[in-house]
Amino acid sequence: MRPHAALVLCLALLAPTARAHAAGATYRFDPVHSQITFFVDHDGYSDASGRLHIVRGWFRFDPADWSTAKVVADVDLGGVDMGDTSWNRVVAGSDFLDAKAHPCAHFVSGEVEKTGTDTGILFGQLTLRGHTVGIAFPFRFNRRAFTIYGLHTVAGFTGLATLDRKDFGMTAYTGVIGVKVKVLLEIEGIEDSGAEQAYVRQVARETTHADQE
Secondary structure (H helix, E strand, O other), X not given: OXXXXXXXXXXXXXXXXXXXXXXXXXXXXXXXXXXXXXXXXXXXXXXXXXXXXXXEEEEEEOOOOHHHOEEEXXXXXXXXXXXXXXXXXXXXXXXXXXXXXXXXXXXXXXEEEEOOOOEEEEEEEEEEOOEEEEEEEEEEEEXXXXXXXXXXXXXXXXXXXXXXXXXXXXXXXXXXXXXXXXXXXXXXXXXXXXXXXXXXXXXXXXXXXXXXO
């Protein structure tokens, strides 16, 4: 068993205890309404944009106590969409996202700092291309409500941050492609008490399958 799988299984055993001490509902990411859009300078002409999708993950959020918030998310790198097939291959390739060697980026949150009535900063660790870097995402809590479309409770957020691609080993073409990457997150989660456990099981299954290949 890989170390990552062992860690995930340990977290699964500890999860009921953790939930007993932490308030707030748990959500699974809505893949249709959760989008990650990034922007990077193209030789001064414009900011080229691309899209990425969260392939699995969960978060916990209590509007009354932001300190209990938690986010775990894996982002599909091979599915990057630049609006052009050729550029998709370039950006997913070894010079940039290196999706063949590292299919997913992994984010785990730490603390949340509340900065206003509906704004805050989410701190955490982003692992991309084998590099783990501490990052901060300023965000806005948009709304939490029950919707008749699907008959479930939804929580929505908007976040915006700037990353330095060199921190993650992406040093190619710095003369014509910017190193500062703006990242816009539009996130919706569907309340689901089993979201955390479902994530743990999915990662364990996929890790076991990879070990058997």
